[in-house]
Amino acid sequence: MFNDLRITPSILNADHTNLNAEIAKIAKDSDLVHLDIMDNLFVPNLTWDFAAAEKIIADCPIPVDAHLMINDVDRIALDYARAGAGSVTIHIEASKSPMQTFRSLRKIGARAGMALKPGTEIELYSDLLNEIDMLLIMTVEPGFGGQKFMTDMMNKVRRSKALIGDRPIWIQVDGGVSMETIAIAREAGADTFVAGSAVFNSPDPGEMVKMLRHRASDL
Numbered sequence: 001m002f003n004d005l006r007i008t009p010s011i012l013n014a015d016h017t018n019l020n021a022e023i024a025k026i027a028k029d030s031d032l033v034h035l036d037i038m039d040n041l042f043v044p045n046l047t048w049d050f051a052a053a054e055k056i057i058a059d060c061p062i063p064v065d066a067h068l069m070i071n072d073v074d075r076i077a078l079d080y081a082r083a084g085a086g087s088v089t090i091h092i093e094a095s096k097s098p099m100q101t102f103r104s105l106r107k108i109g110a111r112a113g114m115a116l117k118p119g120t121e122i123e124l125y126s127d128l129l130n131e132i133d134m135l136l137i138m139t140v141e142p143g144f145g146g147q148k149f150m151t152d153m154m155n156k157v158r159r160s161k162a163l164i165g166d167r168p169i170w171i172q173v174d175g176g177v178s179m180e181t182i183a184i185a186r187e188a189g190a191d192t193f194v195a196g197s198a199v200f201n202s203p204d205p206g207e208m209v210k211m212l213r214h215r216a217s218d219l
């Protein structure tokens with residue numbers, strides 16, 4: 001029925017010493033690879049620096065969906081776009097000039113994404129909806145994989161979908177997405193699903209991506 005959906009596995013909890021092999025397990029069944037960038041300031045965790053991220057983007061056989069959980073994000077976001085990320089998402093809480101950043105991202109050729117932490121309401125930023133290609137609604141507090149899906153964010157997903165109307169903006173959820181929760185998010189209106197531990201803790205990550213897609217398409 002509704003097939004316009006995307007699965008974007010997060011490699012945060014994959015084996016970082018063997019990333020190309022980890023990505024190879026999921027690439028053919030996935031739409032984009034979700035890359036979580038953390039600076040130990042915006043969130044209390046640290047992941048890849050830009051040089052390492054640039055290499056991951058260059059080596060990745062499918063487009064990278066960069067999720068930037070970093071302070072002073074506006075300048076570096078453009079570097080991710082120039083490095084070839086298919087989609088670059090900035091947290092609205094970390095941006096000083098979001099409109100300008102979204103416009104520059106699109107000009108460079110990346111999809112522009114706006115992320116909201118659980119405590120941030122969409123209504124404050126509805127004027128930016130014309131500037132973005134994806135809205136990321138966090139379903140955990142950003143920082144770590146393996147947390148519990150916040151079902152109470154589904155109200156925000158529904159309100160966002162109504163505000164978006166017929167604009168071609170993807171609605172992504174990130175955090176705690178699994179075979180149990182993906183249907184809840186899909187029913188609320190999400191169409192783009194990050195799954196980290198559900199995919200990489202599974203004995204067959206590629207198969208899990210297919211199963212998640214099937215579960216979300218089933219509705």
Ligand code: DX5
Nearest residue numbers: 012142143145146176196197
């Ligand atoms: C958390 C990250 C997520 C994380 C999701 O801040 O943004 O992308 O990797 O991991 P799971 O699916 O395990 O919640």
Ligand code: ZN
Nearest residue numbers: 036067174194
């Ligand atoms: Zn993420």
